[in-house]
Amino acid sequence: MNPNGRLLSMDKFQLSDNEKKLLSVIISVPGDVGIDYLSKITGLPESTINAIIELLKSKGLVREEISYKIVYTLTEEGKKALSEGLPEEKLTSLLLVHGPLSLSAVEAKLGKKELQIALGAARKRGIVEIKGDTIVLNKEKLEEISSDREILKIINEGGSITLDMEKKIEVLIRRGLVKKELKKERRIRAELPLAKLALERSSEVLVKLTSYILTTGNWRNTIIKEYNVEALPPKINPGLPHFYILFIERIKDILKSLGFTEVSGPIVESEFWNFDVLFQAQDHPSREIHDTFWVDYYLKSLDASEEIIERTRTVHETGGKSGGRGWGGFWKLENAMRTILRTQMTSVSARTLASNPKPPFKFFAIGKVFRPDLIDSRHLPEFYQLDAIIGDENMSFSGLLGAITEFFEKMGLKEVRFKPAYFPFTEPSVEGYVKIEPLGWVEVFGAGMFRPEVLEIVGTNVPVGAWGMGLDRLAMALLGIDDIRKLYSKDVNYLRRVFSEKLFKLI
CATH class of the missing domain: 1.10.10 (Arc Repressor Mutant, subunit A)
Known part of the structure; x- marks a missing residue:
């Protein structure tokens, strides 16, 4: 009988060595005690402590109180x-x-x-x-x-x-600058006097059978821990690619199916290829320190031929043969040789055109670009961008818009709209919208025909259409994600719980 007059079931007296060890410590502490203290005193890892506490709770020998609090710390x-x-x-x-x-x-x-x-x-x-x-x-x-x-x-x-x-x-x-954590605190208290009585009268429980115990028959005189044959085995999850990687691979597959070839270029780029070749003036605001990450390294020479460097100088200063007037003043080679983290994938397209590909051609590049933005739910200082170009003797603006529409149809987006816009290195230019339910019309890309100045600099003799877009925001819209940082989550449990259904949309 227990002190309250109720019969104690036999399993309350069946305690393993670790259960007795832990229960003794809990009883010895007045009031409640934390998991970290129990681990320190017993020498058992917290994971083992947690498992034993669950056993003691099931036997009514301890009770647990759980509280949560937000803790801020400095990084x-x-x-x-x-x-x-x-x-x-x-x-x-x-x-x-x-x-x-x-x-x-x-x-x-x-x-x-x-x-x-x-x-x-x-x-x-x-x-x-x-x-x-x-x-x-x-x-x-x-x-x-x-x-x-x-x-x-x-x-x-x-x-x-x-x-x-x-x-x-x-x-x-x-x-x-600050890290926010939700900390769970577990406090354990012994159910007195029941816990003391169980500790005094407990029998040793055998938790592991050995060949010696079986062959000698000693198991007949021992209490063996119960085994739940209905317990489910541990859940094993198969490995899957990150959903955003799948999204990018899907875009690559669609572009390749449309006849595009993938190209790539350096992340650390010269201003020459990132800006000058694309006919962006050397005093353009986007080249200032508050809009570009400059790298503390100065090139000894440009990885470009003398011909393209001189064409760039001529076009910037006078307009060259393009029919334009250029930007006037003096184009400075030392400015073009400064190194930055690329701000746009169009720098890869510029390098590709300068390699004199034989028309007709279709190329695309997907990679990270970098801009000084404060991190919030809509902005990161680095993000994925797509840039694609099409060149042909008969290439036209309407042909470019048709190719873009075909791409989005392959993506499952049937409705596309175009609105006149301005971009530094294309003319005519449009910004593009696609209809994504339940959001409605979402702006996702910019497009246009490369200006004659750009084509003269890179030495291309056929019209070239170009279009590009930030893939992060398109992925957010298509997958219903409200925070751009979730695209890069590495928390496996979080990904399984929240994004498992999104993975199957992209496979």
């Missing part, structure tokens, strides 16, 4: 920002002391990388604005930065987080 970048100052703090300090400064002057003080981060954060919150080549400070917004520093300090010291802070903390999380 390594966050700790560095707290000790050395946020990049935007350094930027605003310079502007407070010296007044408006040129981009080059600030870069000389902070360096390219830190200036890019500082500008991204400060411009998004209206703390600074760029007028031409000059950074101007908005002093009324400075308190935004001081509040960020105070929050980092509170998190680092383990202080209390208020509701007002949480929205700002989310921004710091997206910047990689």
Whole structure:
């Protein structure tokens, strides 16, 4: 009988060595105890502790209380920002002391990388604005930065987080300065006095049968742990490619079925191939540090022939034979030799055209491109982009639009719309929309005919149509994903739970 007058079932007295060991520790601690403490005292791993607790709970010898709490911690970048100052703090300090400064002057003080981060954060919150080549400070917004520093300090010291802070903390999380975790805490308490009684009267339970025990017959005098023959075996999941990889491979297969050949190019690219060959002026805003990742490496020479370099110079300065006027001024080779992380896959198309492919031809390139964006649900500093080109003596703008429509039909998107647009290196140009239910019309691509200036530079004598699009946003729209970061998730359990049905759409 137990102290309350109820009969104790025999299995409550059948405890393994580890069950007795753990139960003894739990009983010895007044109140409740955490899993980490039990692991430290018994020397058993937490996974084993958890399994034993489940057994003790099933026998009514312990009870468990579970609580959850959000815990914020600083990342390594966050700790560095707290000790050395946020990049935007350094930027605003310079502007407070010296007044408006040129981009080059600030870069000389902070360096390219830190200036890019500082500008991204400060411009998004209206703390600074760029007028031409000059950074101007908005002093009324400075308190935004001081509040960020105070929050980092509170998190680092383990202080209390208020509701007002949480929205700002989310921004710091997206910047990689703060990490947010939902921690589960399990507290275990012995069911006294029942646990003490079970410990005193328990019989040793045999959990493993050996040949010796079987041959000697000792098993007849031992309590053997029950085996549940109805228990399911461990679930084994087959390996599958990441759903986004499948999505990209599907696009490649469709393009190849339409007669396109895949090409590739370097990620670290010269401004020559990324901008100059595509007839983008050397003072174009997209070439500034706040829109491009510059690499701290200067080329000794360009991987281009003297002929194409001179054609580029001529077209930029005078328009060459294209009939245009060029950009005027002097085209600088030293600017073209600066290295960057490519901002567009059109740089690969430019290299391909410069290799003088024999028409008719169809090429496509898919790869990562890089732009200084603050990370949020719609933006990443790197993303996949597609660029495709078609060249033929009879190539026309309408033929380009027809090829694009055929591609999307193969993707299962039957309705496509075109709207006139402007792009630096194509004319005429359109932006394109496809109908994706339940979203409706979604803008997904840009297209046009390469300008005569571009064709003259690369030495191509036939009309060339080009079109490109960011694949991340198309994938989000087609697969119903609300956060771009989920495209790159490496959490296997999360992928199985949330995206398993999406995998089969793409196989």
